[in-house]
Amino acid sequence: MPAREQNDECPEQGRSQRLYERLIAQIAEGDLLPGTKLPSERTLAKELGMSREMVRGALSRLAAGGYIQSAQGRASRLCNLMAPHLQLPLEGLGDDLEFQLQVMEIRALLEGECAWYAAQRASDAELAVLAEEYALMYERGKSETTLAKARADLRFHMLIAESSHNLLLISFSQLFYERYFNAIYGVLSRTLKRFGRYPEGIRGQHAEIHRAIQARDAEHARRIAREHILYTRALLAAE
C-alpha cells in the first residue's frame, strides 16, 4: 500500500510527528531501554514504510528533547532520563560496612519491586533471556573472579528491572548500580572472605527468585528478592 494512502490513524498529525509520539510512548512504557541502541534510521524507515527523512525528523526532535543521543557514524542511543536530575551521594564510601548495609537496604526495596513487576509483565522473550542469563551466571559462577561475579549479579538484576517495564525503576536501577558498584562489590568481597564461598542460602535464593519470576508469582518473587538481600545483610551485620 503506497505510503501516502490514507490508512493512518491520526490524519491531522503528520507521519513524522506520529512516529515521534509513538517512540515517546515506547520510552515511557519501558519498551525502549536507557542505554540501548535504536535501530538505524534506514532500518526504521524500511520497517515503518516511510521515508528516512520523516524518521530523521522524529529522531531529531527526540534528540532535541533529551530522549536520545545521536552522533554521526554510530547508532543513536536511548538516554537515561533520570540521570540529569539525580545525583546519588557518597560514592566514595564503598568500603564502609555501615554504608554497604544501607545500600543493601535500598537494594532490597528496589529489587523486590522490580521482581514483583517483572513477574507480572515480562514477555516470554524476556523470560527466555532471563533464564539464559541465569544459566550462564550459574555456570560461570564456579570459576569467575569476584569482580566478574559482582558484574554478573548486577546484569541479572538489571535484566529483571528491564522486565518490569517501569521506566522509573529501570532508570533508577541503572544509576543506583552504577553509582554504588563499589559498595556492592565490597559486599560480595566481604561475604566471600567471610565464608570462603557464596553461602548456600544466597545461591538458593537466586534460584528461587528466578523460579518465582519464571512462574509469574509476583508476591513470591518480591518476598524472596528482598529476603535474598536482607539475608546477606544480616550475615554481614553480625560482624
Add this chain to the structure above:
Amino acid sequence: MPAREQNDECPEQGRSQRLYERLIAQIAEGDLLPGTKLPSERTLAKELGMSREMVRGALSRLAAGGYIQSAQGRASRLCNLMAPHLQLPLEGLGDDLEFQLQVMEIRALLEGECAWYAAQRASDAELAVLAEEYALMYERGKSETTLAKARADLRFHMLIAESSHNLLLISFSQLFYERYFNAIYGVLSRTLKRFGRYPEGIRGQHAEIHRAIQARDAEHARRIAREHILYTRALLAAE
C-alpha cells in the same frame, strides 16, 4: 563556495543545529516578533545556502519546542512564548471606570519602558516604519471611528514595543493589549464623550513621544509616554 566547505564557525555542531540556535537567539533578542511570519523554508534555504531539509529540521525542532507554529499550506509563525504561562485576569471589566484606571496605570509603566528602550535600540528602518505609522495615524485620526482610533493607537504602541527589542516587553504588550482592548477602548470612548474630541494635551503628547523616540532621547521618551497616559487617567479620575 560549496555548501560543504569548512567555512562554518562551529564545526562540531551540524548546520541544522546551528540554524536552530541562531533562530533561538534571534527570538530571544526580539528580532523575530511573536505573531509574525517566518520566511518560507525554501527562502531560508536559498538565503542561507543550505538544503531545505536542514532548514526543515531546525524549524521542526523550533515547532516542537513551542517557539513557532507551522501548518501545511501556510507560513510558519512565531509564537508568543509568554502566552501559555500568563492568564491576565478580569477581561470582563472593560466598562468599569476603576478598572480602566488600573489598566492605565500599567499602560503608563509598560509604555514608558518600551519607549525608553525603543529610543535606544530602534533601527533606522524601525524608526522609519514608526514615523510612517504615526503620520498615518495622525492623518486618518480625523475621520475614523472610535474603534478604529483605538486600534490605531495600539498599533502605534505595539510598534514602539517591537522596537524595544526586549522579548518580554513585546510578549507582555501583545497579551496585555489583546486582553484589555475593551478597557482601553472604553477609556477612549469615555474621553471622547467627555470632551467631544481628543483633548489637545493628548494629541500633543503623542507627537512628543514620537519626536523623542525619533531623536533617540530615551529619558524624555519614557517620561512623556508615562505622562501621556497618566494625564488621560487624571482627566478621567476627576469624574
Add this chain to the structure above:
DNA sequence: CTTAAACACTTGGTCAGACCAGTTTGCAGG
C-alpha cells in the same frame, strides 16, 4: 603471536529534485 594499519561496512549528516496537499491571493465574470 601480537599489534597496527588498511579496508569494508554501518551509521548519521547533507543535498537536490520531485511530487502531494492545504492555504492564500488575485483576477475575471456575473
Add this chain to the structure above:
DNA sequence: CCTGCAAACTGGTCTGACCAAGTGTTTAAG
C-alpha cells in the same frame, strides 16, 4: 461589489545520492 476559480505559495513527504565519522574485521609486519 461579490463570488468562484485558477495560479501561486507554503509545508509535508519521498527517493536516491553522496559525504563523513565511527566500528569491526582482516591482513601484514615485527
